[in-house]
Amino acid sequence: MKKHNFSAGPCILPKSVMLKASEAVLNYDEGLSLIEISHRSKPFVDIMERARSLALELLGLEGKGYKALFLQGGASTQFLMVALNLLEKRAGYLNTGTWSTKAIKEAKIYDDIYEVASSESGGFNYIPKGYEISEEYDYFHCTSNNTIYGTQMKSFPSTNIPMVCDMSSDIFSRTLDFTQFDLIYAGAQKNMGPAGTTLVVVKEDILGKVSRKIPSMMDYKIHINKSSMFNTPPVFPVYVSMLTLQWLKDLGGIKAIEKENEKKASLIYSEIDLNPLFKGYAVKEDRSNMNATFTLENENLKETFDAMWKEAGINGLNGHRSVGGYRASMYNALSLDSVKALVEVMSELERKA
Known part of the structure; x- marks a missing residue:
């Protein structure tokens, strides 16, 4: 897979x-x-x-x-x-x-x-x-x-x-x-x-x-x-x-891919802001459309969350060692479906917590 x-x-x-x-x-x-x-x-x-x-x-x-x-x-x-x-x-x-x-x-x-x-x-x-x-x-x-x-x-x-x-x-x-x-x-x-x-x-x-x-x-x-x-x-x-x-x-060039990148960024940041279990690292006005950084509000959930996203076939989500938390890098070739898969895991964690 x-x-x-x-x-x-x-x-x-x-x-x-x-x-x-x-x-x-x-x-x-x-x-x-x-x-x-x-x-x-x-x-x-x-x-x-x-x-x-x-x-x-x-x-x-x-x-x-x-x-x-x-x-x-x-x-x-x-x-x-x-x-x-x-x-x-x-x-x-x-x-x-x-x-x-x-x-x-x-x-x-x-x-x-x-x-x-x-x-x-x-x-x-x-x-x-x-x-x-x-x-x-x-x-x-x-x-x-x-x-x-x-x-x-x-x-x-x-x-x-x-x-x-x-x-x-x-x-x-x-x-x-x-x-x-x-x-x-x-x-x-x-x-x-x-x-x-x-x-x-x-x-x-x-x-x-x-x-x-x-x-x-x-x-x-x-x-x-x-x-x-x-x-x-x-x-x-x-x-x-x-x-x-x-x-x-x-x-369709940069203009076409920009629209897709905006959809992906909007989806992940909406989940980060609405889900009480997560908190964004960067200030909202300067958030990157390429790299969404966020942390868990309750570190006791880390083991559960990590197991869930790995089980869902998600790779490379750990944040940089200098910041910690998580980082979802959404470069041009990443599909909207991949972001949806991550958001579903985040939502499922909220339902379980």
């Missing part, structure tokens, strides 16, 4: 994507597996170009001066790479959780970083508001969605300086004006594909303005000039990401 996969990542992927990817591992190009063909061969070059093109198309950034790259090292490498390529004197960072904290730590290696606002005092259960962004910063960095705490930025500040956003856990999940961002990065394993590749979408005209020498592997311009093929790319993760992006396009 296929389980209801609420894992925070690596994430659930569409069944059709999994089937096609598994077939490609056995035979993709005239008796050769996808993972044994040359990355310089035309079949894989076509895959890479298609993946990059689909990313820009879905984000509405085609023909607007942006380039899409599929790189390695995860979002954690981007914490460093962003600073290497953009930080000359000082940058502003919004601290909304673990990942932005780590991004700040890496950037500080190279120059002065100013924390424009932080929600740490509230256990990162909200998104700061009303902060100011100096136009003297080289760039402003934020994290759109926080998997651990279940918060999500519902709007983004207006600024005349480059805006960088870590969208690892909600990329392609909701409609936004993506032209407001000058650089977006996202690890594939949350909403695109398996771990091993990272999507970077960057506006070319923000590059080449720092005085430092940048190592070749960390230089966005080199990766752009080499069409994201400067070194051997992660062939399988790029292919699966391409399939997932095509699946999303065939569904």
Whole structure:
């Protein structure tokens, strides 16, 4: 029985994507597996170009001066790479959780970083508001969605300086004006594909303005000039990401999946709010549509609840160790039926209690 996969990542992927990817591992190009063909061969070059093109198309950034790259090292490498390529004197960072904290730590290696606002005092259960962004910063960095705490930025500040956003856990999940961002990065394993590749979408005209020498592997311009093929790319993760992006396009794009994501979020949060046995972790106005975090009001029910959701075929519901409780990650490929299954278990616990 296929389980209801609420894992925070690596994430659930569409069944059709999994089937096609598994077939490609056995035979993709005239008796050769996808993972044994040359990355310089035309079949894989076509895959890479298609993946990059689909990313820009879905984000509405085609023909607007942006380039899409599929790189390695995860979002954690981007914490460093962003600073290497953009930080000359000082940058502003919004601290909304673990990942932005780590991004700040890496950037500080190279120059002065100013924390424009932080929600740490509230256990990162909200998104700061009303902060100011100096136009003297080289760039402003934020994290759109926080998997651990279940918060999500519902709007983004207006600024005349480059805006960088870590969208690892909600990329392609909701409609936004993506032209407001000058650089977006996202690890594939949350909403695109398996771990091993990272999507970077960057506006070319923000590059080449720092005085430092940048190592070749960390230089966005080199990766752009080499069409994201400067070194051997992660062939399988790029292919699966391409399939997932095509699946999303065939569904009707981001606008279509956003409607489904809103239904899923509305259903789970309604149960959390109406069921007296549960309490949401994030403040209501900043709740994430990707990651619903909640706790039991009575910890004596934990053993019973855990047994019930596991019996129902639910997987990956435990909260992050730093927060505890539970976390239902509802990425694009998770069905509404899976959320209904979880809500039914929560309702059944109330009836039994």
